[in-house]
Amino acid sequence: MNIFGVLACDRLNGTYLRNGPGQWNIEDYNFRHLFDGYATIVRLHFDNGRLLFGHRQIESEAYKAAMKHKRLCFREFSEAPKPDSFLAYVGELASLFSGASLTDNANTGVVKLGDGRVVCLTETIKGSIQIDPDTLDTIGKFEYTDNLGGLIHSAHPIVTDSEFLTLLPDLVRPGYTVVRMAAGSNERKVIGRVNCRGGPAPGWVHSFPVTEHYVVVPEMPLRYCAQNLLKAEPTPLYKFEWHPDSGGYVHVMCRASGKIVASVEVPPYVTFHFINAYEEQDEDGRVTAIIADCCEHNADTTILEKLRLQNLRSFAGHDVLPDARVGRFRIPLDGSPVGELEAALDPDEHGKGMDMSSINPAYLGKKYRYAYACGAQRPCNFPNTLTKIDLVKRKAKNWHNEGAVPSEPFFVARPGATEEDDGVVISIVSAANGEGYALVLDGSTFEEIARAKFPYGLPYGLHGCWVPKKAS
Numbered sequence: 106m107n108i109f110g111v112l113a114c115d116r117l118n119g120t121y122l123r124n125g126p127g128q129w130n131i132e133d134y135n136f137r138h139l140f141d142g143y144a145t146i147v148r149l150h151f152d153n154g155r156l157l158f159g160h161r162q163i164e165s166e167a168y169k170a171a172m173k174h175k176r177l178c179f180r181e182f183s184e185a186p187k188p189d190s191f192l193a194y195v196g197e198l199a200s201l202f203s204g205a206s207l208t209d210n211a212n213t214g215v216v217k218l219g220d221g222r223v224v225c226l227t228e229t230i231k232g233s234i235q236i237d238p239d240t241l242d243t244i245g246k247f248e249y250t251d252n253l254g255g256l257i258h259s260a261h262p263i264v265t266d267s268e269f270l271t272l273l274p275d276l277v278r279p280g281y282t283v284v285r286m287a288a289g290s291n292e293r294k295v296i297g298r299v300n301c302r303g304g305p306a307p308g309w310v311h312s313f314p315v316t317e318h319y320v321v322v323p324e325m326p327l328r329y330c331a332q333n334l335l336k337a338e339p340t341p342l343y344k345f346e347w348h349p350d351s352g353g354y355v356h357v358m359c360r361a362s363g364k365i366v367a368s369v370e371v372p373p374y375v376t377f378h379f380i381n382a383y384e385e386q387d388e389d390g391r392v393t394a395i396i397a398d399c400c401e402h403n404a405d406t407t408i409l410e411k412l413r414l415q416n417l418r419s420f421a422g423h424d425v426l427p428d429a430r431v432g433r434f435r436i437p438l439d440g441s442p443v444g445e446l447e448a449a450l451d452p453d454e455h456g457k458g459m460d461m462s463s464i465n466p467a468y469l470g471k472k473y474r475y476a477y478a479c480g481a482q483r484p485c486n487f488p489n490t491l492t493k494i495d496l497v498k499r500k501a502k503n504w505h506n507e508g509a510v511p512s513e514p515f516f517v518a519r520p521g522a523t524e525e526d527d528g529v530v531i532s533i534v535s536a537a538n539g540e541g542y543a544l545v546l547d548g549s550t551f552e553e554i555a556r557a558k559f560p561y562g563l564p565y566g567l568h569g570c571w572v573p574k575k576a577s
């Protein structure tokens with residue numbers, strides 16, 4: 106369905122797409138976890154002060170099979186199809202190793218590749234699905250034409266006009282392969298590989314940051330677990346296990362040579378989302394360290410359990426959202442074996458809630474000052490504010506509407522902007538009464554510029570991208 110809304114924001118021209126799990130049931134069977142839902146893509150088309158709105162389901166094989174057979178047919182984040190018999194189970198084990206039983210439900214993010222193609226993504230490689238940004242039609246599977254294989258990758262590649270970088274965790278020989286795909290190509294090429302330093306398996310890698318010359322490869326003690334992958338019922342940490350004794354590490358790989366220039370132990374950490382990273386230089390311009398920032402959950406894995414739908418749907422006024430902070434890693438490049446991890450600002454500035462971040466993309470990999478994210482106004486069971494973080498002044502400015510749940514604040518720079526925060530921040534908000542609206546904040550003042558009410562409420566969603574208006 107499409108509607109026209111009027112927006113007091115006529116300089117913003119282009120399309121914001123937001124992906125996320127939006128359907129958590131098959132008929133009367135209800136999923137358990139936020140990340141299980143079938144992907145729903147939302148489109149906000151800004152056109153000289155008018156807003157055209159629409160949403161659709163992404164037609165993955167997993168979604169189509171579930172709708173056709175009225176039951177779960179592929180493994181989702183926490184859900185597994187029920188084996189009808191032992192033989193069926195043995196068959197399923199075989200198909201699990203081939204990846205055939207894994208979902209292709211591309212419910213996490215959406216990216217615009219350098220050549221203009223728009224691809225929805227999740228953590229399974231087969232869950233890379235091309236869509237039409239105008240009609241939201243599912244065009245089909247995005248095929249990687251190389252022979253790299255593997256079943257999983259980072260849900261958040263780094264995408265620029267010229268390239269797509271991602272990490273492929275290796276569960277057999279614990280490590281990560283860093284790969285690059287040039288714009289216009291479907292072929293990923295290996296930049297390099299890094300072996301894990303600890304634990305039985307690689308750490309979960311939902312996202313990773315880059316600097317101008319380096320790829321930062323996180324190895325957190327929340328590690329993939331092959332046994333949990335095979336289980337039919339969810340385990341406390343789903344497909345993962347917490348191994349604090351195995352250590353937490355950060356590796357730094359040279360983008361040009363694939364060589365590892367640093368591999369340091371850091372305090373244990375838990376993060377889904379890296380915010381950005383940059384190179385720290387001395388007075389002579391020599392790079393002495395890498396700074397990498399992330400939304401860090403105080404090394405506490407309970408956030409995964411808090412994202413169960415039962416918990417999200419049963420807020421009784423108790424403050425149950427675990428604390429989080431902007432975790433800032435400092436990774437020295439002088440050969441020291443350890444790195445630092447500290448809060449970049451007092452977490453009280455953003456209500457000790459912190460996730461779903463964005464930055465001005467022109468500052469990707471460069472020294473930057475501002476991050477936008479979801480924060481918390483306590484008591485709450487989920488991030489319920491939008492926060493603009495000033496990493497230089499170590500201050501945050503917060504937007505909050507009682508009972509409202511805003512999704513990822515997405516920064517869009519004003520064409521021709523010279524200041525880092527000159528632009529707007531777009532968020533899709535679920536209001537307390539179940540209605541929904543698009544919200545546009547000024548990136549600099551963080552004051553509301555415009556809001557446009559939708560004709561119906563939308564489910565919560567995760568990550569978006571911006572498709573600028575084509576030059577006419």
Ligand SMILES: CC(=O)/C=C/C=C(C)/C=C/C1=C(C)CCCC1(C)C
Pocket residue numbers: 126139140180181182207208212213227228229257260334344567
């Ligand atoms: C929505 C979100 O943020 C994360 C989604 C993650 C998913 C769908 C992970 C799926 C997986 C499997 C189905 C089996 C293999 C492991 C893993 C990648 C966690």
Ligand SMILES: CC(/C=C/C=O)=C\C=C\C=O
Pocket residue numbers: 213377408429458459460461487488567
């Ligand atoms: C929504 C979320 C965490 C919220 C906690 O504060 C994480 C989403 C991760 C996947 O994209």
Ligand SMILES: [Fe+2]
Pocket residue numbers: 213260261311377378567568
């Ligand atoms: Fe994410």
